[in-house]
Each structure stands twice: as C-alpha cells, then as structure tokens.
Amino acid sequence: MSKLRVNAFSLSLDGYGAGPDQDLQNPLGVGGEALHKWAFSTRTFRKMFGEEGGATGTDEDFAARSMENLGAWILGRNMFGPIRDEWPDDSWKGWWGNNPPYHVPVFVLTHHKRASFTMEGGTTFHFVTDGIHSALEQAKAAADGKDVRVGGGVATIRQYLQEKLIDEMHLAIAPVLLGAGENLFAGLDMPKLGYLCSEQVATPLATHVVIKRA
Template sequence: MGKVRVAAFSISLDGFGAGPRQDINNPLGVRGLELHEWALNTEEFKKMHGQSGGTQGVDNDFAAQSFENVGAWILGRNMFGPVRGPWEGDSWKGWWGDTPPYHTPVFVLTHHARPPLTMNGGTTFYFVTDGLESALQQAKEAANGQDVRIGGGVSVIRQYLFAGQIDEMHLAVSPVVLGEGEQLLSGINLSELGFIPFKTVAGEKATHLLLKKG
C-alpha cells in the first residue's frame, strides 16, 4: 500500500520552508531559492530538466530517491504559480515549461475551478476545489498503490500534518538563515502526531532528516 509522504522538502536552519513575498520573480519567495542550493546542481535535478552533467553523491541520491515510487502529487495553488483569483483560461501553465518534472497526475488545491491541463511527459494537472480530503482521495486513486507525494508549499504540508495524513517526511536542512518567510513546523507537535526521526545523513550541501510515524 502506498504512503503519503513529503520528500526533499528544503528548510532553513531557522525553520522556514519558503521566503516571504512570493511573486513572478521570486517563485519560492525572496531568497527562497537559497534553500534548494543542495539540489540545483545534482545530476538528478539536471536530468529532470533535460540537461546533462551534474554532481553525484549523497545529495543527488536523496534527490533521486524522492521521485521513486511516486504515483501522484498534491500541490497548493501557490506552488503551481503566482496567479491569484479566477483563472484566466490556460494562460498560466506552471513554472516548469511544457514538460513539468512530475510525469504523473498532479492535484492542485484551489478555490477556483479549471479544466484539467495535460502537459508533455505524462503530467496532467487536476484542479481540486473541494478540499484536502478530496484531493488526497483522488491522488490515492490515481497513484494506484504507489506513494502520494505532498509537494508543498508550506501551508499545504502543514494542513496535511494537522489532519494526520502524512506517513513520512524527508526534510533537507540547508545551511541558510532566512529570518523571515513561511515557518514549516511552528506550532506543530511532531511527537504528539506520532513522528520519530529514524535517519539523519550529512550531505554535501544539506543535512537530510527522515521522520516517520512510529
């Protein structure tokens, strides 16, 4: 049976999973890209974006493992793009160009209906307007026994944590201090939710912390 998991989600030393003031020029918020420096030059990241080369090692291994056995994704609307309010046709198709890196069904939480958007490489975005539970149910059905990956952003992960729906988390702790932005775990008692750390691995540019329900 598939798991519901968070994987390769980057946070700063002071606990932020995104920077402040997201916009078209700052998809991850101001300075948010610094959280992902550990992944950007890996072989896996470059392969995902149709490039060659890249570094190998611990960080690359974790980047690759984050995509293993994933049958569907869930994203928040902010993760899909900076557009607010009702959709204006198909003018916005995500940050990733014509071939997004997901290659599975992706369920986007939103308050505004929109027809499914089929992209190259096997990615279809489905826009879910009736809440977290519906998105998860649809994602599990689409995953067909594989894992459902909660891709973010911060708000979506927090909501699924509070709902008790996440089985495992892999957090990549980057050596960055943001000082402001979106706190991932503030006010969340992971121990009370049943999480225990079961592995910590030092990578080249991040420390990888793995937690699961005990």
C-alpha cells in the same frame, strides 16, 4: 501499500520552507532559492529538467529516493503559480514550461474551479476545490498503488501533518537563515502528532532528515 510522502523539501535553519514575497521574479520567495543549492547540481534534478550529468553522493542519493515509486503528486496553489483569487484565464500552465518535471497526475489544491489539462511528458494537472482529503483520495486512485508525494508548499504540508496523513517526510535543512517567510513547524507539536526522526545525514550543503509517523 500506497504512502503519502514529502521528499526533498528544503528548509532554512530557522524553519522556513520559502522566503517572503513570492512573485514571478522570486517563485520561491525572496532568498528561497538558496535553500535548494544541495539539489540543483544532483544528477536526478538535472535529469528532471532535461539536463545531462550532475553530482553523485549523498545529496544525489536523497534526490533519487525522492522520485522512486511515485504515481501522483499533490501541490498547493502557490506551488503551481503566483496567481491568487479567481483564474483570470487558462493561460498560466505552471512555473515549468511545456514539459513539467512530474510526468504523472498532479492534483492542485485551490478554491477556484478550473478544467484539467495535460502537458508534454504526461503531466496532467487537476484542480481540486473540495479540500485535502478529496485531493488525497483522487491522487491515490490515480497513483494505482504507487506513492503520492506532497510537493508543497508549506501550508499544504502543514494541513496534511495536522491530520496525521503524511507517512514519511524527507527534509533537507540548508545552512541558511531567512528570518521570514513560511515556517513549517510553527505551532505544530510533532511528537504529539505521532512523528519521530528516523534518519539524519549531513553534507556540506544540507542536513538530510527523515521523519516518519510512529
């Protein structure tokens, strides 16, 4: 049965999934890049971006798990790019160049219509203007029995958590304090929403935590 998952989502010790002031120079917000050091050297993430080699071990194990059995992704608009309000044109194709690392359909949540387009490697971006439930329905249909992964950002994950729609969530908590940005759990009562911690493993660069819906 298809699951809705969050995987390899990095958080600071104080709960922020991105730093403040996202722009072209700081796509993860100011200081946000430090959250992802655990992932950058892994074999899985290097392969996603066309690079060879990479580390093995626990960080790699979680990175590899994050890519298993994926049939579609859901992204918030901020994860797709820094543009706000109406699309000025169709020139922005995402942060990732001509060959994004997804290779499956990707559904981007937005308030503004835009035509779908396909990139190298089989990634097709679709833009969903009628909410998270519609995006999930379309993503599950496209995934054809495989899982759907919510890639972020924080606001998008929070919406799916509030609706109790996420089945499993892997967080990589980095030994970093950001002090500001987008906080994942602020105001959310996770036990009341039916979630519990099912796994915890620490490495020098991150504490990996798996949260599942009871």
